[in-house]
Amino acid sequence: MSDLGYYALRLALVVAILGIGAGLAGALRGRAEWTEVARRSLLTLLALTGVAMAALFHAFATFDFQLEYVASHSARDMPLFYRLAALWGGQAGSLLLWVFVLCAYGAAAVVIHRRTAGRLLPWVTVTLIANALFFLVLLNFVTNPFEKLPPDRVLSDGAGLNPLLQHPAMMIHPVMLYLGFVGFAVPFAFALAAMITGELGTAWLRATRRWTLFPWLFLSVGILLGGRWAYEVLGWGGYWAWDPVENASFMPWLAGTAYLHSVMIQEKRDMLKTWNLALIGLTYTLCLFGTFLTRSGVVSSVHSFTAAGWFGFIFLGYVLVAAAVFFGVLLYRRPMLRSEHRIESVASRESMFILNNWVFLAILVVVFWGTLFPVFSEWFTDRRIQVGPAFFNRMTAPLALLLLLLTGVGPLIAWRRATPANLRRQFLWPAAALLATGLLCVLVFGSRIGVYQLGLFSLGAFVAASVIQEFARAIAARMRNHGEGPFAALLTLFRKNQRRYGGYVVHLGVVFILIGAAGAGFNEERLENVAPGGSLAIRDYELRYLTARPLPNRHYGGAQARLALFEDGRPVATLAPEKRMYWLQEQPASIPSIRSTLREDLYVVLTAVEPNGSATLKVYRNPLVNWIWIGGITFVLGTLVTMWPTPVREGTRRREGR
Amino acid sequence: MSKGWQIAAAALLVGGLLGWYGATTLEEGAFRYYQTLEEFRAEGTPGERARVHGYVVSGSIARDLEARAVHFRIQAEPPHAGGRPDDTLAVRYASLEVPDLFKDGAEVVVEGELDPSADAGPVFVATNVLAKCPSKFQPDLDPETASRMP
Numbered sequence A: 001m002s003d004l005g006y007y008a009l010r011l012a013l014v015v016a017i018l019g020i021g022a023g024l025a026g027a028l029r030g031r032a033e034w035t036e037v038a039r040r041s042l043l044t045l046l047a048l049t050g051v052a053m054a055a056l057f058h059a060f061a062t063f064d065f066q067l068e069y070v071a072s073h074s075a076r077d078m079p080l081f082y083r084l085a086a087l088w089g090g091q092a093g094s095l096l097l098w099v100f101v102l103c104a105y106g107a108a109a110v111v112i113h114r115r116t117a118g119r120l121l122p123w124v125t126v127t128l129i130a131n132a133l134f135f136l137v138l139l140n141f142v143t144n145p146f147e148k149l150p151p152d153r154v155l156s157d158g159a160g161l162n163p164l165l166q167h168p169a170m171m172i173h174p175v176m177l178y179l180g181f182v183g184f185a186v187p188f189a190f191a192l193a194a195m196i197t198g199e200l201g202t203a204w205l206r207a208t209r210r211w212t213l214f215p216w217l218f219l220s221v222g223i224l225l226g227g228r229w230a231y232e233v234l235g236w237g238g239y240w241a242w243d244p245v246e247n248a249s250f251m252p253w254l255a256g257t258a259y260l261h262s263v264m265i266q267e268k269r270d271m272l273k274t275w276n277l278a279l280i281g282l283t284y285t286l287c288l289f290g291t292f293l294t295r296s297g298v299v300s301s302v303h304s305f306t307a308a309g310w311f312g313f314i315f316l317g318y319v320l321v322a323a324a325v326f327f328g329v330l331l332y333r334r335p336m337l338r339s340e341h342r343i344e345s346v347a348s349r350e351s352m353f354i355l356n357n358w359v360f361l362a363i364l365v366v367v368f369w370g371t372l373f374p375v376f377s378e379w380f381t382d383r384r385i386q387v388g389p390a391f392f393n394r395m396t397a398p399l400a401l402l403l404l405l406l407t408g409v410g411p412l413i414a415w416r417r418a419t420p421a422n423l424r425r426q427f428l429w430p431a432a433a434l435l436a437t438g439l440l441c442v443l444v445f446g447s448r449i450g451v452y453q454l455g456l457f458s459l460g461a462f463v464a465a466s467v468i469q470e471f472a473r474a475i476a477a478r479m480r481n482h483g484e485g486p487f488a489a490l491l492t493l494f495r496k497n498q499r500r501y502g503g504y505v506v507h508l509g510v511v512f513i514l515i516g517a518a519g520a521g522f523n524e525e526r527l528e529n530v531a532p533g534g535s536l537a538i539r540d541y542e543l544r545y546l547t548a549r550p551l552p553n554r555h556y557g558g559a560q561a562r563l564a565l566f567e568d569g570r571p572v573a574t575l576a577p578e579k580r581m582y583w584l585q586e587q588p589a590s591i592p593s594i595r596s597t598l599r600e601d602l603y604v605v606l607t608a609v610e611p612n613g614s615a616t617l618k619v620y621r622n623p624l625v626n627w628i629w630i631g632g633i634t635f636v637l638g639t640l641v642t643m644w645p646t647p648v649r650e651g652t653r654r655r656e657g658r
Numbered sequence B: 001m002s003k004g005w006q007i008a009a010a011a012l013l014v015g016g017l018l019g020w021y022g023a024t025t026l027e028e029g030a031f032r033y034y035q036t037l038e039e040f041r042a043e044g045t046p047g048e049r050a051r052v053h054g055y056v057v058s059g060s061i062a063r064d065l066e067a068r069a070v071h072f073r074i075q076a077e078p079p080h081a082g083g084r085p086d087d088t089l090a091v092r093y094a095s096l097e098v099p100d101l102f103k104d105g106a107e108v109v110v111e112g113e114l115d116p117s118a119d120a121g122p123v124f125v126a127t128n129v130l131a132k133c134p135s136k137f138q139p140d141l142d143p144e145t146a147s148r149m150p
Helices: A002-029 A032-061 A068-073 A080-088 A091-112 A120-142 A168-183 A185-197 A203-234 A244-269 A273-296 A309-337 A349-381 A389-409 A420-448 A451-482 A486-496 A498-522 A626-643 B003-030 B037-043 B143-147
Strands: A385-387 A524-530 A535-538 A541-550 A556-567 A570-575 A578-582 A587-591 A593-596 A600-609 A615-623 B031-033 B050-056 B062-064 B069-075 B089-093 B107-115 B123-132
Touching: A002 A032, A002 A120, A032 A068, A032 A080, A032 A091, A032 A120, A068 A091, A080 A091, A080 A168, A091 A120, A091 A168, A091 A185, A091 A273, A120 A185, A120 A309, A168 A185, A168 A203, A168 A244, A168 A273, A185 A203, A185 A273, A185 A309, A203 A244, A203 A273, A203 A587, A203 A626, A244 A273, A244 A349, A273 A309, A273 A349, A349 A385, A349 A389, A349 B003, A389 A451, A389 A498, A389 B003, A420 A451, A451 A486, A451 A498, A486 A498, A498 A615, A498 A626, A524 A535, A535 A615, A541 A600, A541 A615, A556 A600, A556 A615, A570 A593, A578 A600, A587 A600, B037 B050, B089 B107
Parallel strands: B089 B123
Antiparallel strands: A385 B031, A524 A615, A535 A541, A541 A556, A556 A570, A556 A578, A578 A587, A593 A600, A600 A615, B050 B069, B050 B107, B062 B069, B069 B089, B107 B123
């Protein structure tokens, strides 16, 4: 079975080369039958990489420890679920997943747009296959998951997967991230094809916007799941550490989000064409770059100690070539991309959107700079200098405030030129909410509230109020004009103008997430050594250490502490943090126990059970953390509303917005 | 002034502000770097904050519950790669909380300063300990390790 996978990858290499040749012939000679060959090659590639995936899954399921990859990423006693997910636990397997997802996206794109893409089709196909080809070369010649161990080194048992990765969120998180990263290949291919053919009308734009929303959603979910995993598994009390690998997924998200906003200006006002194309190119380049960062270990992080080696070299070369081709063509086509429209006033929605794009890119620059600082500093000073989370927090906090302000202002202000009457009508209530919240925060918290917290809460209220006002006015109008009930009116809004109202829900989700993040300003932590029967107090909580018992598990040993939690003297929960030691990997892990409410989380880590029977406990009081996950769910629901397929035909669809 | 210049000027202004803000962040010590143990021996000054990289000497970790501190020593080369503990640095970490990956042989970066006049000889007083896993994520297929299954 594993041989089947091996040869499927070999064959895929041939098919990819054929497909590129056919696609180029179809594009340059305008021969539809050659384009069809290329299109079918892409579908064949999906089948072949699918066979390779199935073969590797099969190898994991049947303990085929002849394969080095299987032997080093799974073990006989791992449950099937984790063994299958071990497929993307290492480099070769995740690259296979990459190329499989790429072929799946590509196949879907060339099937859906077979009739509508016209002259773009062969170029889209060629671009997608060319990207797949690179990964196929890597998989065949550099890091092949079907590589066999020499017979004398075959083990009866595998080395196992890093225990920290054996968590449900970690099983889906990489898949989500890859569905995100890889999906941006489709808009990238459409944009490149549009530039090469010079057909820069609206066809490619509509296609790319839709194809951007999908990966963008997956990327968002992947980032959120990663945070959730870090919070529940890593036991340091936080969810985001500005780790290079986290940043690697955040950077394309920032560029993609900027694009999703600025594309609206192009649709509405036919402006910013060059800028939008550049953003698509940037997003996909950052996706590739992110994969490079995670897989090459060029910046050390929790994920990597793989020396970059020459895998890193070719990968970086590929990233640079992809970027160079895209931006080269963009430069060449610049004369065709000029717009007749100009910004008429600073007080207009257009300029707010442009400002929003600048802020996204400013955050991107900060994150990029901070992430690669160890590399830059090594070039210039011969010393690896790292930048801590404090740098990222301090740099991004003011930008986040500005972004939140724009989130509130952008959707309310008029296109072209806002009049004083428009401003008064739209901003009276939101501004009142902003001031009231700010005042309330100062009264309640006094000097305990930081300036960023104050800003985030007040601006959060501003955005929330603006969203509520938009919904309330639209619902009221429908009730008046169409006699609908409030709930029916809401549904009609979502159906008729899904992008606008779905977008508002997404904004609300972002507000929740930022409020949750602002809660970190009020975090408290305590480290105590507690004897059995003794207790530890933090705020209104009392945590009583009852006992510790050994962990009865085949995979790991260690201890579980039993703790009774009292709030204002009332018993509210039993907590059971664990300190584990995974035998096989000789790796300890602290599994926190969390009591979560809407107001705050109490997060307890068993740091150690000491020889004298006492427990060393680290306790965090993390206010508002739950709002991050609530915001995440809101965010996803909002995005789904914007994406929900409409029964209305594409061509006759009404223009969104006012 | 044309629109293009206005935009360029605004971008420059914003970029400048951001850069200035970043520079003040730098001054407040958000930046951190580490020296290897050898570099620290050669360049480190007592009483000056430093971050030193090394590997935990096998069997050197001792937890002191009374004083709420962890004592250990670090060496320049990893013990599992044949590094020998001949020239070690004693570390006192004033906390009972160590990272999960902190164990014998772990790669660590200790942050703090050298106290040359402690009773038992010079001690590096650490305020923070960062640990890295010695080998994981691309496990070395050493048959000996793999056969040590429960």
